[in-house]
Amino acid sequence: MDRRHFLKQSTLASSLFFVPNFVKAFENMSATGLGYKRLVIIQLAGGNDGLNTIIPFNNDVYYRNRPTIGIQKSDLIKATDELGFHSNLLPLKELYDQGYLTIINNVGYPNPNRSHFRSTDIWQTASSSNQYLQTGWIGRYLDNYGNKSYNAIEIDDSLSLALKGQNINGIATKNPRVLFRTSQDPYFKNVLKHYQDEHLSEHNLGYLYKTMIAAESSAKYIFEKHKTARNKQEYPNNAFANQLKTTSKLINSGIETKVFYSSLGGFDTHAGQLNQQSRLLKIYAEGINAFVSDLKQQGTFNDTLILTFSEFGRRVKQNAANGTDHGAANNVFIIGNQLKTPGFFNDLSSLSNLDDNGDLKYTVDFRSIYATILSSWLSIDDKSILNKSFSKLDFI
């Protein structure tokens, strides 16, 4: 929403100058133009090793390159004749069996960047590898189709680039109660009470007040919505599961939030990968399992799509420290019950025909996945968000 539009709305709705009316005007605008479908994005931060997540157990090249960290046939859950799940992904394999999971192999982009920061930026902004965008793809979605910060929520303490738009940003909260309490500080409330509409026309200062009012209003809305819902499923006791628990609560409250964003870190496994990754995959799979089951029990799984990605995969060849170094293309998981191609969307790239760096070559541009989700799931014009047209994939 631009400032002029905002001003118009607020002056129409309020003939007085003081804030309460003004905040009210904010509350009364509905999130029109947004569908009812929701997207939950999960980043496995640090570069998850896709080859030890979904394992090509019939491939000699795999075992040759990974003499000590390759996962043995006997120690995994077979899905096809070629590929199997890591043994800690049993809950995910169950979703696969029920047709709720699509695995897209070899997802990446041209000229991959192997820095965590840079590659995360690329995934979060949907830029090319030589392009530096200052807005995220969800932020641009908010700019074009949203009108409130809480149309996209990050379950964290601070906001990622993914949710930063040109005119409107998403909002971050790990705990709606804490966010609400912060926003209800009596001092701020007093400052807002004494604030005048006419100041909104000012350049930067007006923007501060506008953001403050929006923050207060969003925090209140999120908290009140959040209070009305309950989880119908036990969740494991860890930070990641807690993020999903909060997400589920918000979804089931009927909040006008279309995109949720959260992440699970620790995947930068340069040394002693086996234990560390096993532990993380268990946390991931068990959390997802509880989340999906919660949504199903409350009838909201139909309208929820879960996208899981990592900023890059790992090098095919293991390193001397029983770990793996930064790689390129990786697998992406799509979870939902309206999938067109459940199971494996495509074959795994060759493990012998690698790029110059010894990494898997990508065959699917991640922006094609975004384009598909934007157009087929959120029913909006993907080009206006991605600034370019990407071919759509037939997975939803």
Next chain:
Amino acid sequence: MKQQDIQHLYWRAGFGATPNQLKNLSAMDKHQVVDALFQNSSSSTPLEIDTTEIERFTVKSVYKDKSKRREFVKISNQKLKVLNTFWVNRMVTTEALLREKMTLFWANHFVCRGNNIFYVQQYNNTLRNHALGNFGDFVKAISKEATMLKYLNNKQNRKRKPNENFARELMELFTLGEGHYTEEDIKESAKAFTGYSHNFEGEFVLRKFQHDYDFKTFFGHTGRYDGDDIIDMILEQKQCARFICRKIYSYFVNDIINENRVEELATVFYKDYNIKSLMRHLFMSDWFYSEKNIGSKIKSPIDFLVGMIRTVPVEFEKPQDVIKIQKLLGQILLNPPNVAGWKGGKSWIDSNTIMLRLKLPSIILANAKISIKEKGDFEDSFETYYSKKKKNKFVTTAIDWETFETACSSFSFDDLKQQLVIPELSEGTATYVKTLSQNSKRNFCVQLMSLPEYQMC
């Protein structure tokens, strides 16, 4: 010089004037104030942390032994955090305000990120050394810095297989801006930088067998150019002066660009690319002090944090907390988001950062409590509100209120307001501030710092 003008100058050229500085400077005229600013920044003191712990590592030990390498990376990462907090402390305590502010500016221009403490520290000091020097020398020095050679892949730029990353950013982000060169210019200039590399100590090395000594055609000229030649040819374009001055204007004057002023600055700068002369011209201009420029900018997280601690000296028990605050506010020193740097302006502020910013003065200075007892109001509802809250300490600090109180002992509450809050308060806010109890300067200071207006400079 008028107090408001001094404060304006000191916010843009530094991190705000302390009460003492304001007292001393108000008797001087503009010339003298600006002269003093430059005088204090005339020499450059390197920022150095103790690295003896990892100085014993040699090329051999690090590259031949993987466990050593891991140890090196680990210690280096810890040291980078130390360098971060040292840098913050430098900005808080320095006399060379302008040099430090310019260093911060250039760190967001020649954006770079690295994980080798030696290279990063050296880079940071290169920024500091050249901050007020000749821009051409500056760019040339940057092109030879170890951490930059690594960050923009120039180490992989070889005669047989040129890597264009550095050449592209050199023109797009460091000197000319998009649209003022062709793809062919990038290709040809990349050749001039082939073989640019560095040794383990971080010194520049030209790898002769990787350097392309052949002819290159750049901006219509042909010759056996090296990187320095390319930079000289870039500087001949007035666009380069314009590009830098535009950035200077938006950083030091106003987010809303006045093209005539930028052109005026560019003409000054183009003459000899002397950064000091450019900045002097800017700070001496009447238009710099015009009303619409005063209090019009949103402080960056670092400006905000450093400015606050300059007013009320604070020591953080855990240095890591300083980095935590930077992270939550969206600007971690030495860790820019990408080669384009922090966007600045409105992008500093979202629903989360605004709430944290307004709360931070009370978190750091007053145990998260903002005293809001209003004049003549004896109800204790707010006190109850706060006391009900769990004492969940976000940071632990030692606060030197005495320095603050001594410095502003001669100030009235109104003076204090004038000094801490740069933009005019709206009528409503001004009324509210008047209703606040004025029996403690400490409380009043925290209250003023918790106003949205305090975010402006």
